[in-house]
Amino acid sequence: MSNRGMLIVLSGPSGVGKGTVRQAMLEDEFRDFHYSVSMTTRKPRPGEQDGVDYYFVSREEFEQEIANDGMLEYAQYVDNYYGTPMKYVNQTLDSGRDVLLEIEVQGAMQVRENCPDGVFIFLTPPDLLELRNRIQRRGTDDQATIDKRMQKAADEIKMMENYDYAVVNDEIPNAVQRIEKIIESEHLRVPRVIDQYKKMIGE
Amino acid sequence: MSNRGMLIVLSGPSGVGKGTVRQAMLEDEFRDFHYSVSMTTRKPRPGEQDGVDYYFVSREEFEQEIANDGMLEYAQYVDNYYGTPMKYVNQTLDSGRDVLLEIEVQGAMQVRENCPDGVFIFLTPPDLLELRNRIQRRGTDDQATIDKRMQKAADEIKMMENYDYAVVNDEIPNAVQRIEKIIESEHLRVPRVIDQYKKMIGE
Structure with a gap:
């Protein structure tokens, strides 16, 4: 409703x-x-697909998103960033899903x-x-x-x-x-x- | 739990x-x-049982309960009181139901x-x-x-x-x-x- x-x-x-x-x-x-795909700076493992398992981005791109307040949440583990981009989440919520x-x-x-x-x-x-x-x-x-x-x-x-x-x-x-x-x-x-x-x- | x-x-x-x-x-x-049986001052109708359909009490008894803060809620309709006695509700909640x-x-x-x-x-x-x-x-x-x-x-x-x-x-x-x-x-x-x-x- x-x-x-x-x-x-x-x-x-x-x-x-x-x-x-x-x-x-x-x-x-x-x-x-709708499952929200995470964004990460770590390299894809064999078989992993961009946009399915993760959004694979460079360290610079990730830090740009952080600077733009574009991350709903993020953390750093073992030299790599992992997080949830706000844009996709909001688009999906707005569409009613x-x-x-x-x-x-x-x-x-x-x-x-x-x-x-x-x-x-x-x-x-x-x-x-x-x-x-x-x-x-x-x-x-x-x-x-x-x-x-x-x-x-x-x-x-x-x-x-x-x-x-x-x-x-x-x-x-x-x-x-x-x-x-x-x-x-x-x-x-x-x-x-x-x-x-x-x-x-x-x- | x-x-x-x-x-x-x-x-x-x-x-x-x-x-x-x-x-x-x-x-x-x-x-x-557990369904909480209401209390009322109206007379039982044929077939109605005390403690099942209502607790049937006198006007004096009902007003005594109000004075004792014993009613969870009550109202008056057409010269009769109707309400929920707090005691039974609390006893049942305390028993975990x-x-x-x-x-x-x-x-x-x-x-x-x-x-x-x-x-x-x-x-x-x-x-x-x-x-x-x-x-x-x-x-x-x-x-x-x-x-x-x-x-x-x-x-x-x-x-x-x-x-x-x-x-x-x-x-x-x-x-x-x-x-x-x-x-x-x-x-x-x-x-x-x-x-x-x-x-x-x-x-």
Whole structure:
């Protein structure tokens, strides 16, 4: 019902399976998500296509985009830039289609600042809520290992606080189903639909 | 995942079919909603059971509940009080079950003040967004009738602004499905689940 598309940001701690869930969402033939292709300065690997896997650009081009405020989010890893160009995202949203971003937590926080009306979904490891029980039940870990795991859990829970939804990635199809329900519900939120109604009564 | 149940408030303009949608939701055997029974001072009609259709009380008892701040919302129609006793709602939420309220818009706004973390769903007539087109296409109404219909639409859209979600009641099963998706998604919202995670890491 909404005129403009919705920006959906899928993120979570590294190793949680963001990429696999994103892939499963895009393969769902009943849905029409536009996946936002990232831009990078790293060289294409064999088989990778420009505009499909990444937009491959030079370091100078990437830095020009940053200077022009053209990046929705970006980061540097191992001497290469990775990021999301704002132009394609906005064009797609304006055309009325939803855009799916699958990015690291640091990037997601940058997007939150630029697009507060996006839907921010945090994918959580299936054992996060059961972690302490599981460690205690097993009873074989030394204190240093336990502390390290609990610290990692605490960090992940701290990240989660910046998101709208927490989706447990226990099984890929379950996680996908939960995310699709979130997207459908978000499309029914009053702030997303009210303008169309107001337009109808001429306000 | 949440410990406390969620309060779901289903409301909308009169005649939109709130009661029918509520009935269909309660008949869905795959769901476990607790429907909050209203309290009233009107006499039971033949076949109506105390505690099932309503809690039937005297005027004095109802006014005592109001004086004790025991009503989540209430209103007076044709010399009788109707309202939602807070006690049963809170007991059920504390037990971890969701509570469904189906009430008029005035009552819903009172609940919003008392329970800001409830989920407020506005059921809309199927033709609301198409009303102007439909009137113009037909071209048989006089201006007074058109003005009256458009004013009613404007009033309904104004009501909608106070809700979280707008659900079109085009077909009962569709409306029920939308509402059930909203409820499932709302259970995944970070503010509703984060305390459990924090408890696990001992915060």
